[in-house]
Every structure is written in C-alpha cells, then in structure tokens.
Amino acid sequence: MESHVVQLVQLCLNGIAIGAIYALVALGLVLIYKATEIINFAHGDILMASAFVGWGLITIAGLPFWLAALVTMLLAAALSYVLEARVLRVIVGQPQFAGAMLTLALAFMLRGAVSMAFGPTSRTFPTPWTGQTTHLGPLVIADLNLVILVAALVITALLFFFLRRTSVGISVQAASQNQLAAYLCGIPVKRLNSMVWAMAGAMAAVGGLLLAPIALVDIGLWYVVLKALAALVLGGFGSIPGAIVGGLLIGIVEQLAGVYLPDGFKDVMAYLVLIGVLVLWPRGILGEAHGRRV
Amino acid sequence: MSYLAVEHLGLQFGGLTAIRGLSFTVEQGEVFAIIGPNGAGKTSVFNVITRVFEPSAGRVTLRDREITAIPRHRIAEAGIARTFQNIELFESATVIDNLLLGRHRFSHGNPLAQALRLPSACRAEDHSRGKVEEIIDLLDISPYRNSPVAGLPYGVRKVVEIARALATEPELLLLDEPASGLNPEETRDLAFWIDDIKNDLGITIVMVEHDMSLVAEVADRVLCMNMGGVLALGSPEEVRAHPDVVAAYLGV
Numbered sequence: 436m437e438s439h440v441v442q443l444v445q446l447c448l449n450g451i452a453i454g455a456i457y458a459l460v461a462l463g464l465v466l467i468y469k470a471t472e473i474i475n476f477a478h479g480d481i482l483m484a485s486a487f488v489g490w491g492l493i494t495i496a497g498l499p500f501w502l503a504a505l506v507t508m509l510l511a512a513a514l515s516y517v518l519e520a521r522v523l524r525v526i527v528g529q530p531q532f533a534g535a536m537l538t539l540a541l542a543f544m545l546r547g548a549v550s551m552a553f554g555p556t557s558r559t560f561p562t563p564w565t566g567q568t569t570h571l572g573p574l575v576i577a578d579l580n581l582v583i584l585v586a587a588l589v590i591t592a593l594l595f596f597f598l599r600r601t602s603v604g605i606s607v608q609a610a611s612q613n614q615l616a617a618y619l620c621g622i623p624v625k626r627l628n629s630m631v632w633a634m635a636g637a638m639a640a641v642g643g644l645l646l647a648p649i650a651l652v653d654i655g656l657w658y659v660v661l662k663a664l665a666a667l668v669l670g671g672f673g674s675i676p677g678a679i680v681g682g683l684l685i686g687i688v689e690q691l692a693g694v695y696l697p698d699g700f701k702d703v704m705a706y707l708v709l710i711g712v713l714v715l716w717p718r719g720i721l722g723e724a725h726g727r728r729v
Numbered sequence: 730m731s732y733l734a735v736e737h738l739g740l741q742f743g744g745l746t747a748i749r750g751l752s753f754t755v756e757q758g759e760v761f762a763i764i765g766p767n768g769a770g771k772t773s774v775f776n777v778i779t780r781v782f783e784p785s786a787g788r789v790t791l792r793d794r795e796i797t798a799i800p801r802h803r804i805a806e807a808g809i810a811r812t813f814q815n816i817e818l819f820e821s822a823t824v825i826d827n828l829l830l831g832r833h834r835f836s837h838g839n840p841l842a843q844a845l846r847l848p849s850a851c852r853a854e855d856h857s858r859g860k861v862e863e864i865i866d867l868l869d870i871s872p873y874r875n876s877p878v879a880g881l882p883y884g885v886r887k888v889v890e891i892a893r894a895l896a897t898e899p900e901l902l903l904l905d906e907p908a909s910g911l912n913p914e915e916t917r918d919l920a921f922w923i924d925d926i927k928n929d930l931g932i933t934i935v936m937v938e939h940d941m942s943l944v945a946e947v948a949d950r951v952l953c954m955n956m957g958g959v960l961a962l963g964s965p966e967e968v969r970a971h972p973d974v975v976a977a978y979l980g981v
Contacts, residue, residue: 601840602833609819609830616817619779620897621805621834 441573446690452580453649454686455587459642460663461670461678462594463635468673469611470631473523473534479660480545481636483653485511485643487553490652493560500563504644508637515636520629542657550654557653565648583645590638591679598675607631662689665709671722680720684708732757732792732933733901739786740773740957747773748957751787755901760927760934762944764968765954766977771937772814773957775903779804779811791901805834810899812890814906814937820879824870824889827878828861831896864895867929868922884915888922895926902926904936908943916943923947941969953977 460482467475485507492503518541526533564578598604610617610624617624646656662685663678670681685705693701700707712719731754740748748770755761763771776782778789780801789796791807799807810831819827835857837843838850865871868888873881878889887907894902907923908916920943926932927947938944944951944965951968953961961971968974 596844597840600844600846602837602843603840605830606833609822609833612819612821613817615781615813616819616893617830618781618801619804619811619817620830620893621802622830623800623802 442694443691445574446694447687448574448576449580450687450690451683452577452583452686453689454666454683455583456642456646456682457659457662457666457685458679458682459587459590459638459645460659461666461682462591462675463638463642464660464663464667465673465675465678466594466631466635466638469675470607470628471519471523471534472531473538474531474664475632475635476535476538476660477518477542477545478538478635478639479657479663480542480549481511481515482639482643482646482659483656484514484545484549485640486647486652486656487549489640489644489647490558490560491553494558500561504641507644508640511636511640511643512633513636515639516629516633519632520625523632524625524628546654546657555654557651559648559651562648579645579648586641586645590641594634594675603627603630662705665705667719668709669712669719671719674719674721677719677721731755733935734790735774735778735787736790737787738774738777738784738789740770740777740782741785746957748777748784751954751958753952753959753962755933755935757933758927758931759949760923760936760947762948762951762965763935763937763954764939764941764944764951765960769954770957771954772905774954775811775905775935775937778903779809805897805899808898808900809903810894810897810901811903812887812894812905812907814909816883816886816890818878818886818890818893821877823875823877824873824881824892825858825861825865825875827889827893828864828896829857831893832857832860832898834897860898861896864892867895867925868892869918883910884912887911887915888919891922895930895932900932902932902934904934904938906937906939908938908940916940919943920946945969 460478464475464478467473467478488510489503489507492498492506493500498506522541523534523537526537562579564582567578569576569578569581598608606617606622607627609620610622610627614624642659643656646659650656663682666681666685667678668681669684670677670679685708688708689701689704692704733755735751735753738748738751751774763774765771773782777784778796780799784797791809794807796807796809819830822830837853837857838847842850865874868891870885870888870892873885873889878886881889887910891904891907907919911919923934924947927934948965950963951965952959953968953971953974955977960977961968961974
C-alpha cells in the first residue's frame with residue numbers, strides 16, 4: 436500500500452476510536468433527553484469527575500483497573516440517579532431553559548468540586564493496554580483504541596437489547612412518548628427516569644475511563660460534551676442511531692482535519708461541522724421531525 | 730360499604746375551586762354517568778381518582794381501599810383504567826403495541842429472559858398477545874392491528890384507547906367523553922360496546938358524557954355536576970327533568 440493511503444486509513448481508525456467515545460457520550464445525552472426532555476450539560480463533567488475518581492481508585496487506593504472501573508461506574512450511576520431524583524425532578528413542568536440552566540449550574544459545581552478535591556494538574560493512570568499496539572499489515576493500532584471500540588460496541592448492543600427486548604426498556608420508550616398514558620398503564624415513570632439518568636451516568640463513566648488514557652485526566656475533559664452535542668446535531672437530534680453515526684463522523688473529521696488542514700483546525704472542526712449542519716441541514720443525518728403534538 | 734365512594738372531595742388550584750365537597754357512590758356493575766356544563770369539574774373528578782391531581786380535601790375509596798393514598802403508577806394495579814378527552818396514546822407505536830403496553834402490570838419475566846427470548850418470557854408474551862387479540866375482536870379493530878396510531882382516524886383512536894384501558898384488565902373503567910368527535914354510527918357502536926363491557930366483562934363504568942341520548946341509553950344512574958358540586962343524582966329521566974339541571978343548562 437502507498438504511504439498516503441496507509442496514513443488515511445490510520446487516521447480513520449484513530450478517528451473511529453475517538454469517535455466511539457463521542458458516540459458514547461452522545462448516547463447518554465440522547466437517553467436523558469428522550470426520557471426527561473433535558474439536555475444534560477453536566478454530562479461532560481460527570482465524565483470528567485469519573486476520570487478523576489478512576490485515577491484516585493487506581494493510583495491512590497491501588498485497586499486493579501477492572502475493579503476501579505466498576506466502582507467508578509457505580510458511583511457515577513448513583514450520582515446521576517440522585518441528581519435526577521432529588522434535583523431535576525423539582526423543575527419538572529418548567530420550560531426547557533430551566534433544565535439547561537440547572538444542568539449548567541450542576542456542571543460548574545461538579546467542575547469546582549473536582550478542582551478543589553484533586554487540584555488543577557493533569558495526570559494519567561495505567562491501563563492494562565497502555566503502550567501496547569497491534570500490527571495489522573502496515574497499520575499500527577493502539578490496543579487502547581481497540582478496547583474503546585469494543586467497549587462502545589458492547590454498550591451499544593446492550594442498550595439496543597435493553598430498549599427493544601425487555602419490558603423495562605419498552606416502558607422507557609413508552610414513558611418518553613406519553614408520560615400520562617405510561618403512568619396509567621402501571622409504568623413507574625419517575626423511577627424509570629432516575630434509572631435512565633443512572634444508566635447515562637455509568638456510560639459517561641466508561642467514556643471518562645476510556646478517554647483519560649488518551650487525553651489525560653484533566654478538568655478540560657468536560658469539553659467532550661460539546662463534541663457530543665455537535666455529534667448529536669450532525670446525526671439528528673433525538674435519534675439513537677444518529678448519535679452513534681454522528682459521534683463516529685465527528686471523530687474521523689477531527690483526525691483528518693488535524694493532518695490535512697492548517698494548524699488549529701482540529702480543535703474547532705467539530706464546532707464548524709455543528710454550525711454547518713445547523714445552517715444547511717438542520718435535521719441531521721437520521722433526524723426525526725422536531726416539535727411535539729400539542 | 731359501597732363499591733366506589735367519593736367522600737367530601739375538594740380540589741383547588743390556587744384560588745380556583747374545581748371540586749367542592751363532592752360526595753357520591755357508585756355500585757358495582759353499574760354504568761354511572763357524570764354530566765354537567767363545561768367547567769363543572771367532571772374531568773377533574775377523573776383526574777383525582779386516577780391520581781393525576783392531588784385532592785385538597787376528602788378521599789376516594791374502591792372496595793374500602795383508599796385510592797387517594799396510592800401512587801399514580803399503581804392505579805392500574807388497583808383495577809382502575811381510564812380514557813382521556815384528548816386521547817393519550819403512544820402515537821408512534823402500533824395499535825397492538827399500545828394494547829400490549831396496557832398489559833405492563835402483568836409480569837412478563839425478568840429482563841434477561843426477555844432479551845434472550847427464553848421460553849418463559851415468550852410464553853408470557855404469547856399469553857398477553859392472546860388477551861389483546863380478544864379485546865381487538867370485541868371492539869372490532871382488527872383491520873388496524875398493525876397500524877401506527879398516529880395515522881388512524883379520530884374515531885378509531887378513541888376505540889383504541891378504550892381497548893388499551895381494557896387490556897389492563899380493570900374492574901372499574903373511567904371513560905372521559907367517549908362519544909365526543911364520533912359520528913352517529915360510531916356512537917351507536919359505542920353504546921353496544923359499553924353494554925358488552927358491563928355485561929360480558931363485568932366491569933363497572935363511570936363516564937363523563939355530553940351526549941344525552943347516549944347517557945339515557947346506557948347509564949343506570951346519572952350525576953349532574955355544577956360548580957364542582959352535586960346538582961342532581963338519579964336515573965337519567967329524573968336528572969333530565971330536575972329543575973336545577975334544566976336551569977344550569979339553559980342558564981335560567
């Protein structure tokens with residue numbers, strides 16, 4: 436293979452790996468949005484806090500990686516559950532911007548709390564795959580990227596089976612379509628909403644634990660929520676497959692922009708795509724019709 | 730004790746009183762109609778019974794069980810189902826899926842068994858599908874079985890909503906203006922179905938309705954409400970002839 440083709444494929448593979456994380460974050464946002472009609476701006480900070488907690492569990496408490504990952508997921512799930520049940524439920528029935536303001540405030544509080552507890556410096560933690568690579572012909576793939584892909588695939592598959600096959604998952608879909616009707620069919624809507632937040636929180640924790648070895652454990656990790664929002668708009672806001680497609684595409688576009696476009700484009704590419712899509716193609720790739728029946 | 734008892738019920742929204750000191754009882758197996766001018770508080774009574782609204786005073790009991798003390802999602806389990814004036818269905822789901830959601834309260838096995846389509850979960854689902862098919866036959870909506878609800882005509886959607894209420898296997902069915910928006914032929918079918926639901930399924934029915942000919946045809950007793958309270962209660966003929974009812978309707 437010619438070297439520039441190899442480079443292109445290599446970039447795409449890296450882009451898919453980072454895009455899989457964006458997709459995971461975007462999936463969490465969509466789940467929360469569908470269940471409670473709130474865009475959770477604190478999602479990225481739950482991810483960031485999870486990375487710090489994971490770091491603490493691994494390097495300070497000395498837990499093995501898998502155990503630390505499990506504990507971190509449980510903590511993030513518990514935090515999200517409580518946030519929904521105790522904080523966000525208070526503003527049910529308020530206009531949508533109330534949810535945006537509240538989650539933005541929660542985001543800043545989390546960011547402040549992490550900064551106070553851990554300090555502002557970046558750090559890293561070892562994973563079982565750090566520094567290892569797999570050779571595939573002329574391609575070199577970091578094992579970490581493979582793990583990210585597998586994790587994202589497994590979570591997406593679990594989510595699919597949960598939403599499509601189990602009665603709890605179908606109840607979640609029903610409640611997101613018509614809460615009143617769901618209640619009177621005997622569906623405990625409030626508990627399900629908290630559960631959806633907990634699931635999204637656990638997914639954010641996975642995202643944080645996968646992203647940190649690539650991007651360092653840093654307060655700035657929360658930025659990923661902005662990339663995920665761009666992915667959501669590109670894929671079609673409110674669509675679960677759209678979140679995955681959008682996330683992967685944003686990941687790839689970013690990697691390509693880093694090499695083929697002038698310096699600086701890589702960091703803003705996601706937002707350029709976001710603006711471009713909003714102007715030219717507001718429905719996105721797999722977008723559903725907006726607006727609700729009154 | 731009476732079957733369904735509404736005792737000294739009050740409901741207030743800020744300074745607005747929707748229900749004031751309302752008491753009445755419904756006997757098991759009867760069709761009980763609630764009529765009254767717009768804003769009389771008829772739908773509010775349904776909303777209190779189904780726990781959509783929290784009453785400010787009084788209580789509701791079904792077979793001596795206090796309904797006003799249980800959470801909203803346990804209403805189906807308590808044996809109460811309802812329809813809505815403005816139709817509350819799962820719009821993008823098919824008719825059959827809407828009905829299957831009505832059977833949510835019946836166990837369909839654990840999530841793992843469902844995800845893997847284990848025999849136990851499949852048997853439970855088959856059983857539910859069988860029950861749902863019976864209701865589809867009873868209400869004659871089999872042509873629409875696999876159509877998404879959103880595209881169906883208004884009259885059909887109203888019937889689908891009754892079907893979903895029946896799918897929860899209630900003992901008490903609350904119908905909120907079941908005939909509104911129906912044409913005369915559909916209203917006639919509705920009268921037959923109400924009789925079938927009462928006689929064949931043994932379900933007690935409370936309905937809010939403006940169509941007096943339908944009320945006269947199917948109702949055993951009629952409650953006329955005005956300003957959140959009782960204006961008259963009795964047989965359809967008695968209530969229709971009651972001077973206060975005439976006054977309330979004609980504004981005399």
